[in-house]
Amino acid sequence: SQELEQSPQSLIVQxxxxxxxxxxxxxxxxxxxxxxxxxxxxxxxxxxxxxxGEEKSHEKITAKLDExxxxxxxxxxxxxxxxxxxxLCGADNAGGADGLTFGKGTHLxxxx
Amino acid sequence: EPEVTQTPSHxxxxxxxxxxxxxxxxxxxLYFYWYRQILGQKVEFLVSFYNNEISEKSEIxxxxxxxxxxxxSNFTLKIRSTKLEDSAMYFCASTGQSNQPQHFGDGTxxxxx
Numbered sequence: 309s310q311e312l313e314q315s316p317q318s319l320i321v322q323x324x325x326x327x328x329x330x331x332x333x334x335x336x337x338x339x340x341x342x343x344x345x346x347x348x349x350x351x352x353x354x355x356x357x358x359x360x361g362e363e364k365s366h367e368k369i370t371a372k373l374d375e376x377x378x379x380x381x382x383x384x385x386x387x388x389x390x391x392x393x394x395x396l397c398g399a400d401n402a403g404g405a406d407g408l409t410f411g412k413g414t415h416l417x418x419x420x
Numbered sequence: 421e422p423e424v425t426q427t428p429s430h431x432x433x434x435x436x437x438x439x440x441x442x443x444x445x446x447x448x449x450l451y452f453y454w455y456r457q458i459l460g461q462k463v464e465f466l467v468s469f470y471n472n473e474i475s476e477k478s479e480i481x482x483x484x485x486x487x488x489x490x491x492x493s494n495f496t497l498k499i500r501s502t503k504l505e506d507s508a509m510y511f512c513a514s515t516g517q518s519n520q521p522q523h524f525g526d527g528t529x530x531x532x533x
Contacts, residue, residue: 349527350424350525351524353521353522353524356521363501402464406465407455407465407466407476409520410463
């Protein structure tokens with residue numbers, strides 16, 4: 309079955325600093341999704357990557373999918389308090405309307 | 421912006437009782453999902469639903485669980501006889517096309533006593 313490993317598990321970063329979160333899959337990914345979750349709340353969609361080597365950016369967040377489609381990274385530039393939360397990567401490895409498999413998440417804390 | 425809505429936000433139920441969790445997916449979406457997240461653990465897929473039938477279900481989704489789309493707007497998850505280990509946050513999600521992102525509701529926190 310699909311397994312997603314996220315690293316680090318938690319991250320404390322000073323406001324204004326850059327950071328990177330990684331997500332590694334045990335199988336080739338059909339689609340890789342990044343979500344953000346605030347504690348006790350729902351998942352907010354950030355970005356979707358489907359092609360090997362693909363890179364997408366939104367505001368200060370950039371996500372990349374490697375050529376082999378087994379690893380993705382999420383990079384935040386000049387972090388702000390609003391970036392704090394839990395970042396989850398989710399995998400779609402079947403290409404259909406199937407459920408996503410999620411990693412355990414990375415807890416991001418931004419220190420002022 | 422359209423969103424997935426879930427009710428109630430918190431449900432407290434005695435063990436052995438039936439519970440129904442409700443979701444209103446985004447109106448033009450065709451694919452519907454339920455996930456659960458036990459406190460401190462991963463978000464886990466339960467079931468997907470398309471064209472008025474289950475398209476995929478996980479090992480967690482046993483005979484105690486059922487889903488229904490009783491009308492054109494609601495999508496429900498029923499747990500027939502709740503157990504203590506059913507305590508979790510339950511998320512509903514929907515998408516318009518199978519290769520598009522799933523949009524999640526804020527969840528229902530289910531507490532079984």
